[in-house]
Amino acid sequence: MTDELQRAQNNGADKAAADEVTDAAAIEQLQQSDISTTEVEMDLRLANHIEKEAGAESDKVKIHVADLHKTYNGRLEVLKGISIDVTEGEVLVIIGPSGGGKSTFLRCMNGLEEITSGTVEINGANIADKKVNINKVREDVGMVFQHFNLFANMSVIDNLTLAPVDLKKATKEEAKKTAMKMLERVGLADKANVFPHQLSGGQKQRVAIARALCMHPSIMLFDEPTSALDPEMIGEVLVVMKELAASGMTMVIVTHEMGFAMEVADRVIFISDGVIQEEGTPQEVFKHPQNPKTQDFLSKVLEI
Numbered sequence: 001m002t003d004e005l006q007r008a009q010n011n012g013a014d015k016a017a018a019d020e021v022t023d024a025a026a027i028e029q030l031q032q033s034d035i036s037t038t039e040v041e042m043d044l045r046l047a048n049h050i051e052k053e054a055g056a057e058s059d060k061v062k063i064h065v066a067d068l069h070k071t072y073n074g075r076l077e078v079l080k081g082i083s084i085d086v087t088e089g090e091v092l093v094i095i096g097p098s099g100g101g102k103s104t105f106l107r108c109m110n111g112l113e114e115i116t117s118g119t120v121e122i123n124g125a126n127i128a129d130k131k132v133n134i135n136k137v138r139e140d141v142g143m144v145f146q147h148f149n150l151f152a153n154m155s156v157i158d159n160l161t162l163a164p165v166d167l168k169k170a171t172k173e174e175a176k177k178t179a180m181k182m183l184e185r186v187g188l189a190d191k192a193n194v195f196p197h198q199l200s201g202g203q204k205q206r207v208a209i210a211r212a213l214c215m216h217p218s219i220m221l222f223d224e225p226t227s228a229l230d231p232e233m234i235g236e237v238l239v240v241m242k243e244l245a246a247s248g249m250t251m252v253i254v255t256h257e258m259g260f261a262m263e264v265a266d267r268v269i270f271i272s273d274g275v276i277q278e279e280g281t282p283q284e285v286f287k288h289p290q291n292p293k294t295q296d297f298l299s300k301v302l303e304i
């Protein structure tokens with residue numbers, strides 16, 4: 001477990017240890033106590049972001065979306081022409097009001113939702129193409145949801161080995177080895193044999209992240225991974241996600257944790273009414289939003 005993760009865990013339980021935390025962890029703590037983010041915090045986060053490891057990204061397009069439309073039941077048009085490319089190692093954060101189509105967009109990216117029209121390519125494979133094996137594509141795209149969706153009747157380790165063994169990606173032995181490695185990565189190696197009900201919300205979500213990583217995806221999609229968590233558990237999940245971002249994982253994250261987004265996002269898009277209303281660096285979108293809809297949304301979410 002990393003020092004930072006350990007510190008984040010301690011933040012919830014041990015007030016004395018909290019006195020010794022670094023700037024970054026202190027910000028996290030602030031965020032845990034209140035979802036709103038002050039301008040000073042945002043500046044600190046921007047500074048952190050600028051320090052983010054350079055050179056992690058390449059020009060290789062991992063996700064290509066062109067003029068994506070999605071209509072439910074033939075009448076409710078939720079996505080009205082979304083176009084975006086996500087390159088290898090990039091962290092794209094999606095923000096926007098409830099009902100704007102963020103989850104629908106994520107689900108379209110891993111084939112959970114049938115596309116009405118337009119193109120979605122994952123690693124060059126068009127997922128609407130009947131000749132493309134959607135299950136193979138999906139193996140490369142890990143997804144983490146708001147509600148952890150762990151199997152309650154299975155231990156943590158069994159939750160982690162289920163898909164790799166079932167899909168014949170690994171033998172039981174290999175899958176166990178990988179699972180332990182991933183649990184170590186999220187700081188939960190000691191929880192391998194417990195059942196989900198014996199875990200806190202933050203721990204469940206870290207297990208869900210470890211489970212997705214067991215398939216060795218090259219892309220990770222997150223749909224509001226911290227919004228169902230008690231405030232004191234948000235930090236530990238964000239730390240795991242930050243480490244994943246620093247490791248060069250291509251990530252698309254729907255989140256309302258603006259401070260976190262400020263720190264890890266390479267690019268932010270604001271989706272509302274089924275279209276990308278605004279797109280830019282965290283600095284551009286959060287500090288200098290141009291679109292009145294973005295301004296209105298941010299003024300409700302941020303204390304600036």
Ligand SMILES: Nc1ncnc2c1ncn2[C@@H]1O[C@H](COP(=O)(O)OP(=O)(O)OP(=O)(O)O)[C@@H](O)[C@H]1O
Nearest residue numbers: 072073076078096097098099100101102103104105
């Ligand atoms: N399976 C479905 N069938 C019909 N309508 C749906 C379905 N899933 C979502 N919708 C509708 O599509 C619209 C966009 O929903 P979506 O869940 O993508 O929004 P969101 O931006 O993720 O919102 P939130 O921030 O609340 O999660 C909503 O009006 C929703 O009611």
Ligand SMILES: [Mg+2]
Nearest residue numbers: 102103104223
């Ligand atoms: Mg949603």
